[in-house]
Amino acid sequence: MQPAPQDTEIRRLGHMQELSRLLTPGAIGFYDHIEVTEIVGFVDDPTKPVNIFTIIVAGEGDVEATVSPQFLNPGRIELAKLKEWKFGVVRYRLPICELEQLVSDITSRQVWRGSGKDLRLGKMTALSPKFVPHDGRNAVPLNRVLKNNFWSGSHVFEWVDPKKEQLRPFFEDPTRLQDLSDRIGRFVPIEIGALSDRLGNVMLQLAVNVMAAKFSEATIGHALTLKMGWHPKATPRELMVTCERNSDGFVSAFVAVKVTGEETPIPLASRDGPYRASIWEPNGGTLLSATGEFDFFDSVPINMHALTNHTRTFVLRNTFGAETKHEVGVITHQSLLVGTPYVDPNGGFTQSRLYAEEISGLLERREFVQYAKELTDLRLERERALSDIRRLINQHCEAGAWLWDPFLTAKDILDTLFFCHRRNADLRALTSGKESPEGRLFSTPEDDLVALQRRVFQEAESNLEGLRLEFRRKYGQYGSSFHDRFLIFPRTLHRETLVWSLGTSINGVGKEHHILQLVDNGQAIMDAFLELWNKLTEPEHLVWRVP
Numbered sequence: 001m002q003p004a005p006q007d008t009e010i011r012r013l014g015h016m017q018e019l020s021r022l023l024t025p026g027a028i029g030f031y032d033h034i035e036v037t038e039i040v041g042f043v044d045d046p047t048k049p050v051n052i053f054t055i056i057v058a059g060e061g062d063v064e065a066t067v068s069p070q071f072l073n074p075g076r077i078e079l080a081k082l083k084e085w086k087f088g089v090v091r092y093r094l095p096i097c098e099l100e101q102l103v104s105d106i107t108s109r110q111v112w113r114g115s116g117k118d119l120r121l122g123k124m125t126a127l128s129p130k131f132v133p134h135d136g137r138n139a140v141p142l143n144r145v146l147k148n149n150f151w152s153g154s155h156v157f158e159w160v161d162p163k164k165e166q167l168r169p170f171f172e173d174p175t176r177l178q179d180l181s182d183r184i185g186r187f188v189p190i191e192i193g194a195l196s197d198r199l200g201n202v203m204l205q206l207a208v209n210v211m212a213a214k215f216s217e218a219t220i221g222h223a224l225t226l227k228m229g230w231h232p233k234a235t236p237r238e239l240m241v242t243c244e245r246n247s248d249g250f251v252s253a254f255v256a257v258k259v260t261g262e263e264t265p266i267p268l269a270s271r272d273g274p275y276r277a278s279i280w281e282p283n284g285g286t287l288l289s290a291t292g293e294f295d296f297f298d299s300v301p302i303n304m305h306a307l308t309n310h311t312r313t314f315v316l317r318n319t320f321g322a323e324t325k326h327e328v329g330v331i332t333h334q335s336l337l338v339g340t341p342y343v344d345p346n347g348g349f350t351q352s353r354l355y356a357e358e359i360s361g362l363l364e365r366r367e368f369v370q371y372a373k374e375l376t377d378l379r380l381e382r383e384r385a386l387s388d389i390r391r392l393i394n395q396h397c398e399a400g401a402w403l404w405d406p407f408l409t410a411k412d413i414l415d416t417l418f419f420c421h422r423r424n425a426d427l428r429a430l431t432s433g434k435e436s437p438e439g440r441l442f443s444t445p446e447d448d449l450v451a452l453q454r455r456v457f458q459e460a461e462s463n464l465e466g467l468r469l470e471f472r473r474k475y476g477q478y479g480s481s482f483h484d485r486f487l488i489f490p491r492t493l494h495r496e497t498l499v500w501s502l503g504t505s506i507n508g509v510g511k512e513h514h515i516l517q518l519v520d521n522g523q524a525i526m527d528a529f530l531e532l533w534n535k536l537t538e539p540e541h542l543v544w545r546v547p
Contacts, residue, residue, distance in 0.1 A: 015126045015157065016104055022155055022206055023058075023096070028288060029209040030233050031058040031096045033065050035147075036114045037188055038090040042076070043166075050120045050166050052087065052180075053192050054112065054202045056103075057147045058096065060209060067093040069115040072187040079183075080380050081176050082169055089187045090115060099204075106159045106202055122161030122200050130156050136292025137274050144191035145198065152208040152279075152289035161200035170199060175370065179384070210234045213289045215266075215277055224266040224277070226259065240282050241266060246293075247273025314418055314462035316411075330466035332423045369516045371509065378511055385510035389487065389502075390419040396489040396498055400426030404529050405485040405505050407431065410456035410544065412506035413471060423466035426490070430533060431543070432481060433473045449473070453543050464546050471543040472536045480532065486519075488526050497522040 022028050035057045040049035069092040076086040092115055094102075105111050107126055112119045132142050133153040142156065143149050161167075170177040174196065181193025192198065213228040224243060230236050239259040243266050245252045253270040259279065268275070274293035280286060312328040371385045372378060393401045397420050405412070408431035417427045433449050453471070474481070485502040499522035503514030519525065 015129070016100065018129055019103065019157060019204075020100060022286075023100070026210060026234055027286065028155060028206060029058070030060050030231060031206070032060050033093050033096055034058050034099050035093050036091065037190070038115065038119060039184060039190070039192065040088050040090060040119065042086045042088075043084060046086075048118065048120055049088075051112065051122075051161075051200055051202065052167070053145070053190070053198060053200070054114075054119070055145060055147070055190070056099070056114070056202070056204045058099070058204070058206050064093060065095040067091075077180070077183050079176055079179050081173060081179065085169070087180060087184075089184055091188075103157070103159070103202075103204060112202060120166065121202070122163055122166060124159045124161055124202070127158045127160055130158075131287050131290055132156050133290040133292045136294050138293060140292055141195060144194050145203065146205050147189075147207075149205070149207065152211065152213055153287075153291075154208065155206040155287075157204040157206075159202045164200045167199045170196065178369075182384075182387075208288050211279075211288055213279055215291060215294070223268060224275070226264040226266060226277075226279075227262060228259065228264075228279070229262065238282060239279055239288065241277060241279050243268065243275055243277040245270055245273045245275045310423075310465050312418065312463065312465040312467060314414060314460040316414055316460070326419075328419055329421060330423050331421045332466075370513065371516070372511060372513045382510035385516070386415055388516060389416050389506075389509065392487060392489075392500060393417065393420050394422075397422050397425045397427075399490040400428065402426075402428040402430070402488040402490070402526075402529060403486075403506065404430050404482065404488060405502070406482055407505040407507055408471075409507065410453040410460075410471070413469070414456070414460055416506060417469060418460075418462070418467070424468045427467070427469040428533065429469070429471040429543075430529065430536075431471070431473045433475070450540075450543050457544055467546050470545045472533065472541050473543050474532070474536060475538075475540050478535050478538065478541065482532065486525055486529070488522070488529055490526060491523070497526045499525045 023031065025031075036054065037057075038049075038054045039052040041052050042049055069090050072089045072091055076088055078086055094114060102112065102114055105113065106121070106124050110121055110124055112121055131153055132140060132146060132149060132155075134140070134150050135143055140149075146154060146156070164171070170180075177196055177199070178193040181191060184190060184192065210231050211228055211234065213226060216225050216227065217223075226241055240256060241259055241264060242254075242256040244254040245268060247270075252272040253268045253275075255266060255268060257264060257266055266277070274295045275291075276293055277289075277291045278287060279289040281288065310330045312330055314326055316324050316326060318324075369388060372381045393416065401417060401420060403413070403417060408429055413429050417429065420427060450473075485505055487500045487502060489498040491497040499519050501515070501517050501519050502509065503516060504512065508514070509516075
């Protein structure tokens with residue numbers, strides 16, 4: 001049921017009244033300009049751009065109040081799967097005094113004219129304002145499109161296109177949106193591919209800068225300490241802070257105290273579960289800060305990534321012999337455990353159940369990516385598929401990355417595992433040395449296979465910086481044959497084993513229709529890999545090893 005026109009108008013007026021209140025200097029900040037970023041598309045008329053997503057960010061500082069609209073991308077962005085469209089990213093700045101009239105026009109006149117020209121919108125309606133904290137224990141989805149929401153948090157207003165008729169092609173094939181998101185990411189840090197529900201919307205971000213707050217653990221007892229300071233232009237006023245702990249679906253602790261100065265102690269009777277905190281004005285109720293979920297840490301695993309000037313270099317050759325030199329920055333990783341680990345007072349049983357439920361929830365989200373689903377530029381699909389595999393490797397290689405593929409070759413390893421950034425990561429590769437579906441790659445005697453693969457590695461001219469990799473093959477009577485293709489990330493202290501099914505061999509990814517998918521029996525697959533791996537320990541099983 002659609003809301004009655006009078007209800008819509010009442011909501012719009014309330015929306016604008018709240019916006020006007022928050023824009024009052026000193027309420028939540030001291031804004032003097034807005035920065036607008038428009039992701040636009042051109043489909044049937046190059047002079048009338050369609051709104052893909054627009055974000056308006058209120059700011060303060062010694063920047064020009066007005067900066068004319070300009071495209072951040074030098075040429076129009078084109079997608080292989082959406083040839084009739086072209087895209088661009090536009091940015092400009094305006095004085096803050098122009099904001100209220102511009103956003104009022106979104107719902108009253110169904111138009112956005114921040115750039116001075118009409119941006120085509122759907123039939124827009126205003127959502128209720130929301131407060132978005134910075135990322136805590138879990139990532140906040142909207143932070144993928146907000147700007148630098150790292151501190152106290154942001155009030156967010158949003159105007160939505162509920163039908164999104166103009167943008168239907170992105171919902172018919174989600175890979176189009178991901179492709180667009182990847183290309184936009186070269187110019188602005190907006191991950192619109194992860195928030196398809198925001199397509200066609202206009203968002204306004206008012207980051208709180210009238211004060212800054214930080215919560216830390218007190219040195220004694222189960223307490224927090226709030227440290228905060230006011231903006232130089234602000235008049236300090238009375239504030240309250242509330243904090244609660246939530247554990248296994250219940251509230252284990254709750255407290256509300258008055259903010260007493262630069263440091264305020266917040267006593268908590270329990271340490272069970274993560275906490276949430278918020279700071280607000282008792283007079284008027286304005287929210288000035290909120291956190292996501294955070295934990296107390298009696299012990300802290302410290303992961304250090306030392307960025308150095310060391311790079312791994314190597315050369316890749318395509319089927320025509322053309323060479324491309326690659327450089328991969330190598331990160332040195334160290335882990336330390338400081339303090340005493342938390343002990344579940346229920347003998348560890350509750351902690352084990354919650355961990356199992358968390359992993360189960362992860363594996364039930366059967367997100368998957370399809371490649372070469374339709375007739376398209378297979379060269380681009382090949383690069384997209386390899387890029388996704390490299391991204392997975394660098395996201396999850398904390399305990400290593402293992403490739404299991406009966407057709408795996410040295411070239412495939414150069415295309416994938418060589419792109420791992422982590423120094424001395426446990427990289428493994430296992431092949432059957434089978435003939436490639438692409439043309440009998442291994443039509444040489446088996447004894448020559450090792451020499452052939454080692455020559456490919458040698459011709460890559462790599463300095464092997466930070467690389468720890470072993471490549472084995474099934475040979476002779478040892479071990480059993482295998483047919484499936486997997487990318488395996490062994491379990492760590494904080495994460496269960498994760499395994500992706502590749503759907504095809506590495507040499508064929510992106511070249512024909514296949515699906516890259518997280519599987520739900522990762523531990524069993526890793527165990528099967530290790531069972532075979534540990535049988536292939538003779539010299540004739542080793543293809544290549546470094547160091």
